[in-house]
Amino acid sequence: MPSKKKGQGGRPRGPRPFWSGTITFGLVSLSVGLFPANRGKAVSLHMVDKDGTRLRRRYFCSKEETLLDGEDLVRGYPLDKNEYVVVEDDELESLAPEKSQEIDLKRFVPVSELDPIRFERAYFLTPEQGAIKAYRLLAKSMEQSERAGIATFVMRGKEYLVAILARDGILRAETLRFFDELRSPEEVGLPAREKAKARDVQRFQAGIKHLMKDRFEEQDLQDRGSRAIIEQAKRKLKSGKDVVRKAPARRGKSRQGPADDLMATIKKSLREGRTPADTPPAAKGKSKRRTGGKKKAARRADKALQDLSKDALYEEAKRLDVEGRSRMNKAQLREAISKAG
Amino acid sequence: MAARAIWKGVIVFDELTVPVKLYSAVADRNVHFRLLHRKDKAPVRQALVNPETDEVVTYAEARRAYRSERGDLVILTPEDLEALEPEKSRDIEVTRFVPPGVIDHRWYDRPYYLGPDEKGGAAYAALAAAMERSGREGLAHWTMRNKEYIGALRLHQGYPMLITLRHSGEVVASDTLEPPGGESLSRKDLDMAGQLIEMLAADFDPSEYQDEYRERVMALIDRKRRGEGPEKVTPIRRKKPSDDLSKALQASLDRGRKHA
Numbered sequence: 001m002p003s004k005k006k007g008q009g010g011r012p013r014g015p016r017p018f019w020s021g022t023i024t025f026g027l028v029s030l031s032v033g034l035f036p037a038n039r040g041k042a043v044s045l046h047m048v049d050k051d052g053t054r055l056r057r058r059y060f061c062s063k064e065e066t067l068l069d070g071e072d073l074v075r076g077y078p079l080d081k082n083e084y085v086v087v088e089d090d091e092l093e094s095l096a097p098e099k100s101q102e103i104d105l106k107r108f109v110p111v112s113e114l115d116p117i118r119f120e121r122a123y124f125l126t127p128e129q130g131a132i133k134a135y136r137l138l139a140k141s142m143e144q145s146e147r148a149g150i151a152t153f154v155m156r157g158k159e160y161l162v163a164i165l166a167r168d169g170i171l172r173a174e175t176l177r178f179f180d181e182l183r184s185p186e187e188v189g190l191p192a193r194e195k196a197k198a199r200d201v202q203r204f205q206a207g208i209k210h211l212m213k214d215r216f217e218e219q220d221l222q223d224r225g226s227r228a229i230i231e232q233a234k235r236k237l238k239s240g241k242d243v244v245r246k247a248p249a250r251r252g253k254s255r256q257g258p259a260d261d262l263m264a265t266i267k268k269s270l271r272e273g274r275t276p277a278d279t280p281p282a283a284k285g286k287s288k289r290r291t292g293g294k295k296k297a298a299r300r301a302d303k304a305l306q307d308l309s310k311d312a313l314y315e316e317a318k319r320l321d322v323e324g325r326s327r328m329n330k331a332q333l334r335e336a337i338s339k340a341g
Numbered sequence: 342m343a344a345r346a347i348w349k350g351v352i353v354f355d356e357l358t359v360p361v362k363l364y365s366a367v368a369d370r371n372v373h374f375r376l377l378h379r380k381d382k383a384p385v386r387q388a389l390v391n392p393e394t395d396e397v398v399t400y401a402e403a404r405r406a407y408r409s410e411r412g413d414l415v416i417l418t419p420e421d422l423e424a425l426e427p428e429k430s431r432d433i434e435v436t437r438f439v440p441p442g443v444i445d446h447r448w449y450d451r452p453y454y455l456g457p458d459e460k461g462g463a464a465y466a467a468l469a470a471a472m473e474r475s476g477r478e479g480l481a482h483w484t485m486r487n488k489e490y491i492g493a494l495r496l497h498q499g500y501p502m503l504i505t506l507r508h509s510g511e512v513v514a515s516d517t518l519e520p521p522g523g524e525s526l527s528r529k530d531l532d533m534a535g536q537l538i539e540m541l542a543a544d545f546d547p548s549e550y551q552d553e554y555r556e557r558v559m560a561l562i563d564r565k566r567r568g569e570g571p572e573k574v575t576p577i578r579r580k581k582p583s584d585d586l587s588k589a590l591q592a593s594l595d596r597g598r599k600h601a
Contacts, residue, residue, distance in 0.1 A: 025537060025541065025593075026597065027590075027592045027596065028589045037515070038507065038512060042508070042510060043407065045406060046407075047403050047405060047406075049398050049402065050404065052416060053392075053393065055389040055390060055392070057387055058387070058388055059386065059387055060385060060388055061385055061386075062384050063383040064378070064381065073376050073377065076375050076376075076382065076384075077372070087561065099553075099554065105541070107545075109542075115497075116449050117366070117502070119449060127521060130584075134586055135521055136521055136523060136526060140531065141537075141538055145542075150545065150550070152552075154554050159553060159554035172515070178551070179551075180552075181369075181370050182547075183344065183367070183368050185499075188343065188364045188454050190364075190500055193469060194465075196463070196470040201470045203467065204464075204467045204471030204472075205474060207354055207355035207471075208471055208472070210355045211355060211436065211438050211479075212437070212438050212439075212475075213438070215443060216480055220491070220509075221448065221491055221507070221508050221509040224427070229422075229425060232424075232425055233407035233409070233415040236421075242418065243414070245413050246414075270518060270521050271522075
């Protein structure tokens, strides 16, 4: 069982579900946890000063020039210049209590009708204790019918459209982009497709044919950028240039990677069902609420985020455990950070 | 309103070229807040701070560092990082065309439409037509704004689209996971669950689902702006997980039939 290691901000460390709640279909309900099925980049860099001291991101009041703590911060919705509607966290949390706790599968649609370009992020579902039989039954029935359950639910202050899919006895959740989150070719303004010349089409068909392969390997997806960084860092480590050695006293604490922890937790949960006690109360149904004021400090900082470089945004996203941050551009990072409640 | 192109490139394979423009296929619909200082309602700014001294370090002075497995830090200078940047190029190089489904959708990340660039209309139309006939999906590599991307080249509603792919290692392999086990499920329960799914079966129509939460957030902001208090929402009681699965299934079917 992953222990609840306390981080600096009082946040429990170690993998816990991204969301936990109930899946219902008909009058059947089962308690589950959601664990991410996507992982971040192979390499992530820290922000340090010239001496190698890890730097922390803090908020300043733009008027007073004072450092602020989590309690000093509040969200504002911009109306005009310097005019905001202040919105408290608990007001947002109380907007959709039922949807924060339940994934209600009201429809089961053919898996083949789900266009993968709607898929945003994937999660594994693990049963809580007592839900294993219902979990297995739902997985098996969905697999046999080749259907996926569809629902909307609220997780961390945002509503998601989600498809629950079953494969080899394991339930997976895929968040889907809402209808209006995916532009149509017309909305983008793409011109009506011209009719192609037959000879041109033949040339392109021949070109495609030359490159036809039946397979592709995960190796084709190597992250060359991260590899280059790791190699350069290793060269410097060897030469000793620009290296800040860790104090010997703190050495040997080399921990298991978070990825290994996550896999171990998912595996165990699938095998035995998670005991609800594994879920800190804060994550139960109210996944938006986090422990510790520091976490809160990171909320809703769109204005502040405007001024940050991409690297700075990335660092911030990392601190907030923003999922998928390695693949985000600047605008996405800004967006994700401001959302990461 | 037509969207603005975010990048221009040239699709290249087998000595063929198609000049294209990239457009984001994803629209941001989130409600954007700003973080304010509670006391004076002034927006906040962010800065890097040395946690020991509370001193601010400017971004120009800050460095990025790689942490080794042992915990040593290797500082990567701006020169180091610059040297590692990929070569600039406009090429979107397609290296292979595979049958649909071979690139599992779990690698898919973000979709971008491709539109024809000036004078590229004929090649663009030919590419789309040829892809339609082959039914294949391309694997492409390109460098956009100093970053390397891998993507799937496919058609969406007849238009070429690039979907960026996650890198190897970024998708948790599910084949290493064991599904929950136990004694075999009863025929009767499986039948009833199958019937329940049939009862709730429908075609997938994405326009049926709205982001109601977003609407509620906007309504809340609107009420507060007019000086009204928040609307009272009565929390719905959480359903108790079903203890007796067969009973719950039977009751669901009975209820469904009554409503039918």
